[in-house]
Amino acid sequence: MKSNKLLNILFSILFLFSFTSPLFAETGEGTNMETVLKVMVAITAFTIAFLMWLVLVYAEKNDAQGELLLGPFKSVFKWITKSTPISQEHEILMDHDYDGIKELDNKIPPWFNFLFYGTILFSIIYLVNYHVIGSGNIQEEEYLAEMQAAKEQQQLLARSGALLDEESVTRVSDPSALSNGETIYLKHCAACHAADGGGLVGPNLTDEYWVHGGGIKNVFKVIKYGVPQKGMISWQSQLSPTEMQEVGSYILTMEGTTPAAPKDPEGELWTASDEEADGAAVNPAMKDKGVGPITEVTLGEIDPQIAAKGKDIFELKCSACHKMDKRFIGPALRGITERRSPEWIMNMILVPDRMVQENKAARELLMEYISPMANQNLSQEETRAILEYFRTETNQE
């Protein structure tokens, strides 16, 4: 009897471990499709398997002599179900009779007890774990931990430069970054461009001539993607964006130095004014054309007739949500043509859904204003008219 109890406890503990740790109270945030699917499939599979097991174990077949057939696990099944065979059922038939319904006095199946004790033990451990050992302040702590993790992730991203790309990259000048850049240069680049930048297989990096454009953005782009047809490999799988930024900035410091054996200049002469024209001084948002049917708009003199038509359309279709000078359901629009490129504006009007999906700036606006911009099904011509109207409003100020 005693050993039986011990066994019960052992079984209960086993049962407990079978579904504890991963399902404990940790939050479901970060739970991906796969985990949840696994849990769901596991639950369904478990229930179905269990029911099949029930039928299988409790189903009884007799051989020709009326002996019970239970298969190879006879003793295990017997021990785990403690079920009296149908043929001997008269021995445990009670004298109960309710409108013809009789009752047997089968023992409570041991496996059922394991399950029950197991869940009770689980509950005790759960409560002790969270409310006696732990602080009992479960969800607030989980939330703070989750937010902290997100913040660290964000910082890590910023530090690793994952947020840097050829559009957003800037030239850095602080000595530690440049010294990192130098180390990277000597390790990875010197073999082809020479340690002093004079060029060997690759071109000279110390002169003012660039094959694929100078300036940090172009240099970054060449490092990142490479120029396979000319033998320059892509480095984005080996260097982090920050490292590419550092080495690019270091390379630009070599301009004007005198290498030991300089190669002849290749490519075009690159001047600082080119770099400015490339957008360094211009609001980067003005270069963002967004995504959609509009890829290029040429702006001429403002056409008052088209602008007036645009004003009508605006008032009919847009003014419910947009005011010129006041943040409303959507943002205020005066000066929009100085903040966004004409292509971006037209794409936002024509395909707002796609813009929100694929354009970062549009997505950030949605996060700020929450209300999604409605697609008013305007034609390109009507949209162009609205743009013209926006230009007149910008100029009025």
Place this chain on the structure above:
Amino acid sequence: MNVEKFSYDNQIVKLFTFATVFWGIVGMLVGLWIALQLYIPELNFSLQYTTFGRLRPLHTNAVIFAFVGNAIFAGVYYSLQRVCKARMYSDLLGKLHFWGWQLIIVFAAITLVMGFTTSKEYAELEWPIDIMIAVVWVIFGYNMMATIVKRREKHIYVAVWFYIATFVTVAVLHIVNSIEIPVGLLKSYPVYAGVQDALVQWWYGHNAVAFFLTTPYLGLMYYYLPKAANRPIYSYRLSILHFWALIFLYIWAGPHHLLYSALPDWAQSLGTVFSIMLIAPSWGGMLNGLLTLRGAWDRVRDDPILKFMVVAVTSYGMATFEGPMLSLKSLNAVTHFTDWIIAHVHIGALGWNGFLTFGMLYWMLPRMFNTKLYSKKLANAHFWIGTLGIVLYAIPLYWAGLTQSLMWKEFTPLGLLQYPNFLETVLQIVPMYILRSIGGLLYFTGMFVMTYNLFKTVKQGSFIANEETEAPALVMVKEKPARGMIHRWLEKKPVVFAIIATGVILIGSVVELVPTFLVESNIPTISSVKPYSPLELQGRDIYIREGCVSCHSQMVRPFRSETERYGEYSKAGEYVYDHPFLWGSKRTGPDLHRIGGKYSNLWHFMHMENPRSMSPGSLMPPYPWLLTQDLDVESTPAKISAMRSLGVPYDEGLEDYAIGELSTQAQKIAMDLIENGAPADPSKEIIALIAYLQRLGTDIKVNDTEQE
């Protein structure tokens, strides 16, 4: 031995049986209708009485209290007489019970579509109907207990234990959850607010499932399954164990409906562990059902009645395993507020309750009409159509719930929400909604097949109104409970049995409810939280009337994905003036707890008039009548003083100038709307609703919560 001649009353069983079929068709039809509305919002036909918000409670009430309720009564009146060997105590009480219950259902249907609702799930009916329910329930209980007392069978059978537990517990649940202060013939406020109201409501709501959809049905199973299978109950001991364990543990599990909410952590943990402990006792019922079929499995193949019962018991086993799993917080974090839960409850409702009812009706009706079932073939067809219907109903909804939840939680690598527009996650699962409605249609079709079959059966038979029988009179000998026979002794004492059962269910109730009311640290006060203004209060009542809570939660859970989407997570102290609480249980639309100040008044105005003008593709129905209906301002003073008597700190004498204050605020909102070009009228309902929506969740600002 003195053999007595008497008869069983089949008349009352017949009435409840017909009512079961009738209300089953009505309730399921409404269910199908709102399932279609989920993707064809126009199906309210521009009527305010038929929006999803008003029909959803009609559907749940109709299927739970009308369909299942009448089935319980039919089953109980039939089986109770037979296992007690006694006619019902009073035919008159039975008739009162029947007609009283049908009257309640009719009132419920009318008031719910009219918009009279308390908004508390499965307890939406207003106070006069609550009183009727209490009276009729006591009539039923008295008639039942009196029948048990004058029985000719020495012991009460396990089915009767379950009937007794059902009667006492439902009475306790209904009364405690319905304590409310009337402010009009069909309007009341519950005495509980916010977190307390939520806890009481889900203590009730969960146990409505436990003691209205489970325990009486286990009782029915214990009678009809062994009768249909002609096999003895597998284990009497198991019956005892799982009965007491079930009713003791079930009552604690309510808080699992409120995991990751403003409910205190300790209560949430109790909800989780008691749900886990429920697995075994629930399965005890399934075991005794399935194992009673031992030796009769070969008959399951050709007997549609047994087939229905097997699927019913199996569904019960699946749902009672899934339920505890959903109570684990990690899984709950994903599934709560989604369609997964709808799928889960329908496994129970369609599988367990529906199929057991069908099995019972197919078995019982031919016997009462002294004939055979008209067509076994049709019953078989019903079984397969119904089973297919359940599968087609549940699987798409599981998938939909999972998909949508993961979309809510998905972040881009840069740390922004991947799907910031809630609507996008709704439109994604519309195909699943379509499949689900097909599943529902199949199940509904099966219901018609059954109705035809039963109709034909009734036609070909001849009704036995009073079934003659005889049994020896009961001679009670006073006995002391012998060792090891205590329960057997208790089975001779139905009244003691009822009292002990009541005690058992009260333990969990008291331990969970009382501390939440008395211990202040459970609901930390926030000084900046103020009562609603008179206009906002009226707006809130419109929100309640329109059933907005059916689709919109007001509970931002403490997850990053929710605080990024909605704003700071909801705190217990913010709800102290919310009579009733409006946390909701399903998000078909986004959470609204932090909606205040997010949009302009004009946005709300246009959105309520036609949601698609502001969010193209929205599945929300338009509410144009709010723009034309006058706000009922006359009720304001009564509402203010009712609220004050519940502890809301309104200034003394506010009643006298509340209407003035209300119109000042309404004027301001209307002026703003007019300035922005909307044809607003300050006397209309829309103004009050906007006032309420703009107030929601604005009492605290992030990092500005002071705890006193």
